[in-house]
Amino acid sequence: MAERRRGAALEKALLDAAWDELAERGYAGFTMDAVVRRAGTSPPVLYRRWPDRAALVRAAVVHALREQRLDVPDTGSLREDVLTLMREINATRVPFITAMSVHLAGYYQETGDAPLPDPLATGRNEALDVLFGRAAERGEIAPGRLTDRVRSLPFDLLRHEILTTFAPVPDHVLEEIVDTVFLPLVR
Template sequence: MTERRRGAALEKALLDAAWEELADNGYARFTMDAVVKRAGTSPPVLYRRWSDRDALARAAIVHTLRAHVLDAPDTGSLREDVLTLMRQINDAAHVQLVTVMSGHLASHHQETGTSPGDLIDPSVTGRKEAVDVLFDRAVDRGEIRPELLTERIKSLPFDLLRHEFLTTFAPVSDHVLEEIVDTIFLPLVR
């Protein structure tokens, strides 16, 4: 007999099952019943926490993104910090995460009228704080001018990296990462 899951362990199992269901079948075929079956639980257990598949999908995405937040590198320079973080994001697991989310969740966006940004809000997933640390350190070191740091500029290198993933479905060459940082991003903040 298996041990009964409760509390945080149960919620993690439910969210992991929901993410696996999304990744395997996409939002169009994502059902509460499929998550119940995959998690090995009962419908009331799931519905007590999430009222519908949209709420569950959102919770599963946030849960998965929080699990993949990387530590902010501290190399001593903004250039190397951003490149190090981009190289970590560029690994195969992160490329798969981005492409799965984008491809499989297209039907979610059509059905709910939301944008991808609504699901992957960096302030909700913990990603914003991780990246802000890089910029705070660079300002403290005098490398960049804080008045030039808009939210769009802070996200630019990572948005361009995501664009590369979505156009190639593969990790990006180091040459491209350096080009993004050296010729596009750094000139905007110096």
């Protein structure tokens, strides 16, 4: 007899099952019943935590992004830190980014909400705080110029390139984003 899951272990199992369902069937084929079956639990267990499929999908996306969080590089240079992080995203996240965009297209149509969560929910803001905090301490940037949009700009442009081509972005494009668009804005 399997041990009964509770608390964080149960929630992780439910979110893993939800993410697997989403990745396999997309939002259009995603059902709460399928998640219940995949997780080996009962509907009340699932509905106690998430009232509907949109709420569960958002939670599963946040969970997947947290599980796949990358380490913050510390190369001693803002340029190299941003490029290192972009290269890691480029090397490891292209399938994830493209799958999310394809599988979540129906989410926005149904809910009117963006399927990608606020960066605070996934820990991305904290990682960028560390990266840009180090750069400010080294005197490489003017902290007052780091608006939320400017902070996310190189990563937004990377995501745009990936979603335009559905392929990894050439390194010279990453360098162009950092050198000609991003760094002039923060110095």
